[in-house]
Amino acid sequence: MALDEALLESHRGFRDDRSGIREEFLQPTLGPGRTVAVLSRPQGPSLPAGWVICHSFGLEQLMLHRLEVVVARALAAAGFPTLRFFVQGYGDSETRAQAVEVSWHLDGTMDAIALMRDMGGVSVVGALGVRFGALVAALAAERARLPLLGLWQPFLTGDQFLRNFAQTALFETMLEQADRQGSQRLGGLEEFGPEGWKDLNGLRLSRRALDDISAIDLRRDLRLLEASALVVGISRSGSLPQEVAEVAAHLVAIGVDCREEGVQDESAPMLGQHQFRKIGDGEAERDIFYDAYRAIAEATVSWAVEHSGPAASLRDRSR
Amino acid sequence: MREFPVFVPYGREHVAAVVTVPDGEPHGLVVLATGLGAPRSHRHQVWAVAAERLARSSIASVRFDYLALHDSTGLLEELRTPPTGEAMAVAEFARRATGAREVIGVGNCWGAHVALTVAARMEACVGAVCILPETVEPGRAGGALRSPPGRKVAALLRSNRRIRRILKRLKRADLQPSQAVRDLLPRALERSKVLFVYDEEHLDTGRREVGKVRALLDRLPEDVRNRFELRLIPGRGLARLRSVEVQELLLTTLLEWVQERFQPEQEARRVADHALSAEATVAPRAVR
Numbered sequence: 001m002a003l004d005e006a007l008l009e010s011h012r013g014f015r016d017d018r019s020g021i022r023e024e025f026l027q028p029t030l031g032p033g034r035t036v037a038v039l040s041r042p043q044g045p046s047l048p049a050g051w052v053i054c055h056s057f058g059l060e061q062l063m064l065h066r067l068e069v070v071v072a073r074a075l076a077a078a079g080f081p082t083l084r085f086f087v088q089g090y091g092d093s094e095t096r097a098q099a100v101e102v103s104w105h106l107d108g109t110m111d112a113i114a115l116m117r118d119m120g121g122v123s124v125v126g127a128l129g130v131r132f133g134a135l136v137a138a139l140a141a142e143r144a145r146l147p148l149l150g151l152w153q154p155f156l157t158g159d160q161f162l163r164n165f166a167q168t169a170l171f172e173t174m175l176e177q178a179d180r181q182g183s184q185r186l187g188g189l190e191e192f193g194p195e196g197w198k199d200l201n202g203l204r205l206s207r208r209a210l211d212d213i214s215a216i217d218l219r220r221d222l223r224l225l226e227a228s229a230l231v232v233g234i235s236r237s238g239s240l241p242q243e244v245a246e247v248a249a250h251l252v253a254i255g256v257d258c259r260e261e262g263v264q265d266e267s268a269p270m271l272g273q274h275q276f277r278k279i280g281d282g283e284a285e286r287d288i289f290y291d292a293y294r295a296i297a298e299a300t301v302s303w304a305v306e307h308s309g310p311a312a313s314l315r316d317r318s319r
Numbered sequence: 320m321r322e323f324p325v326f327v328p329y330g331r332e333h334v335a336a337v338v339t340v341p342d343g344e345p346h347g348l349v350v351l352a353t354g355l356g357a358p359r360s361h362r363h364q365v366w367a368v369a370a371e372r373l374a375r376s377s378i379a380s381v382r383f384d385y386l387a388l389h390d391s392t393g394l395l396e397e398l399r400t401p402p403t404g405e406a407m408a409v410a411e412f413a414r415r416a417t418g419a420r421e422v423i424g425v426g427n428c429w430g431a432h433v434a435l436t437v438a439a440r441m442e443a444c445v446g447a448v449c450i451l452p453e454t455v456e457p458g459r460a461g462g463a464l465r466s467p468p469g470r471k472v473a474a475l476l477r478s479n480r481r482i483r484r485i486l487k488r489l490k491r492a493d494l495q496p497s498q499a500v501r502d503l504l505p506r507a508l509e510r511s512k513v514l515f516v517y518d519e520e521h522l523d524t525g526r527r528e529v530g531k532v533r534a535l536l537d538r539l540p541e542d543v544r545n546r547f548e549l550r551l552i553p554g555r556g557l558a559r560l561r562s563v564e565v566q567e568l569l570l571t572t573l574l575e576w577v578q579e580r581f582q583p584e585q586e587a588r589r590v591a592d593h594a595l596s597a598e599a600t601v602a603p604r605a606v607r
Contacts, residue, residue, distance in 0.1 A: 011325035025324035
């Protein structure tokens with residue numbers, strides 16, 4: 001039997017009448033290689049604002065992926081075309097088993113924005129992102145002069161993100177080394193092999209990526225942004241975490257129309273880590289961010305509906 | 320190699336998957352399943368890399384997201400059992416699409432259960448690779464302690480250090496092969512080879528667990544029992560693919576084993592092709 005290409009092509013997408021959306025897999029070239037993206041759209045007419053979602057760094061990409069999916073589908077149900085994609089070195093992208101470069105995140109996002117702009121009916125594009133993805137979304141919004149920017153649990157600097165990221169990674173390493181009777185010294189992020197990358201719990205983390213992330217500082221890097229922004233913070237108390245509040249304060253200081261939203265969730269400190277917890281005696285696993293992701297999606301859709309109209313009337317400044 | 324991202328219908332939902340096909344006709348199809356929480360490409364893209372290497376060896380593959388996770392549709396706050404239904408749907412779809420005659424299931428943790436299910440239920444399946452499979456579950460005593468009234472008793476017993484230690488030993492002794500292993504493994508072994516893969520980190524628990532599995536296997540006919548194989552990957556961190564080295568060792572083990580399993584099909588094809596070409600050569604002579 002031969003390859004049934006028609007069967008495969010006919011299953012690239014689906015329609016869901018319950019939510020009123022359709023989704024389609026795309027295989028565009030974004031950044032330095034071909035990758036897989038998903039376009040979520042309403043079944044009916046689309047609103048003129050389209051969204052591009054930027055994912056986080058390292059293993060956080062897969063830990064936070066469902067948040068992107070939940071928001072993309074909620075936005076599509078509200079009428080917005082929304083694109084999510086794998087940066088080179090992640091998921092189904094053609095670059096595999098290599099140390100990821102920060103430029104791949106940014107270049108991929110710029111190409112994704114261009115792809116969204118070229119879609120029929122889209123007159124304005126906004127960027128969304130979570131944690132490190134929020135840094136990328138903000139940088140891309142500045143570069144592409146986007147009028148809409150949504151940031152979920154953002155950081156003000158790359159260093160802030162790295163400290164948080166490293167704490168989790170080193171904690172995992174510590175646990176593993178504790179298993180080995182703590183006989184070995186804790187490996188620091190500064191140690192790199194001859195290939196230029198360090199094996200951080202299975203992740204090829206390069207010196208260059210660390211330097212490039214460390215160089216990000218939104219206080220310096222965001223200057224031209226004239227946008228409406230949403231900043232969502234998730235915490236146990238429901239108030240914005242300090243670094244998130246700092247981002248919002250900076251956006252306001254440079255004249256951005258910024259809405260702040262706090263999401264209260266007991267699991268907030270675990271955002272970006274494994275999201276399933278055994279319940280009872282381990283007979284079931286619970287998604288600890290099930291409610292939080294929906295709350296973030298709701299806040300994002302409500303803000304997007306409110307702000308996409310005025311933004312669309314202004315149009316993308318760089319078009 | 321070519322890759323086709325697809326949404327495979329399953330009831331009212333859609334399972335996100337990527338079918339990878341080699342340039343020529345595939346020698347077989349590998350169904351790549353993950354543990355709970357990992358996406359179809361797996362942690363650090365290990366299944367995406369596996370798909371690429373398998374394709375280089377003329378083997379097709381399919382990797383997929385469980386329902387309600389990653390790009391698949393569905394809403395579930397709690398997950399109770401390894402989702403084997405959608406895995407079977409994906410395997411059937413990919414077999415139809417690629418034209419592969421034989422299938423091998425591969426997976427870790429929940430994915431190991433999926434691999435065993437594919438081997439037990441799919442006629443075309445010739446093998447299963449189960450990476451760190453969950454092979455044991457509490458027996459009668461443990462089961463009783465997990466019931467709502469039993470939990471109260473267990474909590475009371477755990478409050479005493481000495482009883483807690485005894486309880487721990489009893490729990491270990493009480494372990495029995497899981498229902499999945501009891502039901503699926505013998506059925507899978509009837510026609511497929513099954514490989515269990517452990518690393519050094521899980522050797523201790525693995526030994527204890529495999530002891531239970533061995534006891535189960537001993538009750539099977541020898542030819543069936545002989546289709547079972549266990550391999551140990553040197554090093555640690557297999558559970559979360561926690562080092563580049565362990566990722567590479569797993570990929571090498573997987574590729575070697577899968578190539579060996581598909582060889583009979585390749586051999587059969589070579590013989591068939593040879594026969595056809597011989598006929599083709601003979602026919603013109605006969606015309607003369």
